[in-house]
Amino acid sequence: MIFEGIVRAGIYNPYFLPAPSAVLKAIVLLAKDGQVRRAFLDVALWSGEAVVASAVVGTLVGCLLGVWPLGYRAYLPVLSTAVSIPKIVFFPIIVLLFGIGANAKVAYGALSAVFYVTLNVAGSARNVDPAFLRAVRAFGGTRVDALRRVVLPSALPGITVGIWVAIKHAVNGVLIAELYVSINGIGADINRFTQQLQADRVYALALTLTVMAVTAAWLWGRVDRKFDAWRRLGDA
Amino acid sequence: MTPRPYVSVKGISKTYTSVRGEFVEALSPVDLEVYPGEFVCLIGPSGCGKSTLLSIIGGLTKADSGAVNISGSLVTGPMPNEVAFVFQDYTLLPWRTVERNVSLGLELKRVAKKEREPTVARCVALVGLTSHAKAFPRELSGGMQQRVAVARALAVDPAVLLMDEPFGALDEQTRMVLGNDLSSIVAKTDKTTLFVTHSLSEAVYLADRLVVMSASPGRIKEIIVVDEERPRTPSFRTSEKFREVHERLFNSLRDEIFAVGRDA
């Protein structure tokens, strides 16, 4: 495909490691371009949606499995295997289902992330200290009470870690989708720049996207820290 | 003729800086002499430095001043050939069986397998765990795990046994049984032993001499001699001699014990 084109043209390395100053200039240049800015924000938006979707589904299923020992034992191997299946194999199906618009990208991002969230939440919800459940029962609480006051807090670390991992996979997934089937988005830009051998712009986009993902993760890390000051035994 | 001391502690002191930046004198200069084959108990309230002293004697912690000599050689670091530790938290390797845990020290001394096996079997038998030799620590009760720790210490045939509240995490009855067994084993193998404990009755039951320590700063307050043959028998616990020594010990510690509750 695109890359075959490059190789066939027989161009080799000198063009492909641009100086940092060139990259920075390219960043400034692209930032001025309204369309590139919009495309960048689109990717950010889709990643966010993918994270939210995977977080919601993952938390629900994860909590369910956490409190259902039979289910946990039965589906844990399934989930572990699912995580190691390259979700990209389902990409053509997703495109067939959702077309080549935003929905496909969000869906693929969510699909990439959801199993990680589920695994983390399930593992964490499972570690409910039975002593707490007993305490709730002893004080006359219902099962819903137990769920809210014991299971959910117990699952919280898993949820926060899960979302942290989800950010990585969702962004990665959305970008994979972009590289494959984008017309006007970041993916198309990257492909175009690669074809035109404008390595500085390729790096510029890659760098800003990376910064976005890493910043999101870092911010989430701070939120996470506020959440469980009570839980901190030492370093993460 | 007075026997020469086996363990000689002279002028040992140790100061810590607490989290708040204060200086805590864990040990103000301490002198102690332990004779070969003796069973000495270090007893005192929390913070009197008994565990620190033990750790320094064994070379795990460096003192700020003074020197420790074991059998004439200066202690500068851990001496796995002379000294064996038994800690309160058993620290058995969870991935090894009882046998393999006991043989750990020997393996690290590069003793060949053929030589190790009989020693290991002997030590395991000594603590009465032959039927569990192939079990894993998580399958054992607390008392049994501690027996393994003792067996492991014995396997390297050290001259000195340093035990830091080894029975601290166990219930009263197990403590008594283990204390009894320890007394027999140590007498039989003629080890010089330093034993740190909180429990007065345990100290009186086991020791030849009781080194009573007090806190702030950590120092030796008094040394009480227990004049009774070892190995001790259960009947010793109810004897008049036991009661006397116990009372003496209690009086010595009374102020410390009850002072700890009240904040200065």
Next chain:
Amino acid sequence: MQRAAVKVVPSRRSSRPPAEAKWKVRCLQYGSLLLVLAIWYLAVGPGHASPFILPSPSAVARALPGLLTSSETWAGLKATGYQVAWAFVIAASLGLAVGILGSRSVLSQRAVEPVLLYAFMAPLILLYPIVVLIFGLGDSSKIAFGVINGFFPMALNTLRGFAAVDPRLLRLARSLGATGLREMAVFRFPAARPMVFAGLRNCLALCVVAVIAGEILGSTGGLGYLIARAASTLSTTTLYGYIIVTVALAAILHSLLSRSETFRDGARS
């Protein structure tokens, strides 16, 4: 010195209900599978989902044998397997080395872990065009990409595993005079083993994903290429067939890894 040989089993999870019966677990797993198959079957019934997107299970089942015996499929399997194997071995070794080295001191831990963490978070797919530019389109670019993806989780897990060894065990090591390599082998490595294996599992998963992604995007060979080709020619039955083959490959690789984990592992259940 007689004492009753009572074998106490103080399980740390003694208050959790006993593990569910194996047959129940199997029932649930196969039951769910049957349910999914049933839904699939119904979905392609008269006029529900387009046979383009969702071929009927029977059509896929019919296509499978042909696929499995085709030399093309096997060539693809070999290519992908080769790339994954290399990527995994390199990524795992590098990750192990970096993880162990990074765990030596608190200072190095504090320096290395954040770097690994944030590199892990980067959308590594972006590096793929660059990797191709450096390595060309052949096997080596897929392997390189696989290594980049698999290295970070392995290094992170190894680092954490070795850094978090119970200090009481290390104190024991010191008291027994074990230092350096001996301490590492006898004390640290076995203690860190669970984390190291978790790292290996993550590494394998990401290597597989990365290699196949590389094959799809940079079509030259391997299962990814076959999938991409089936997708672009809209032969969905073949597509699903290849997907099943890929899933099977991933599952087999992982079960091999799990086997090696429980090998000689009597201490943990």
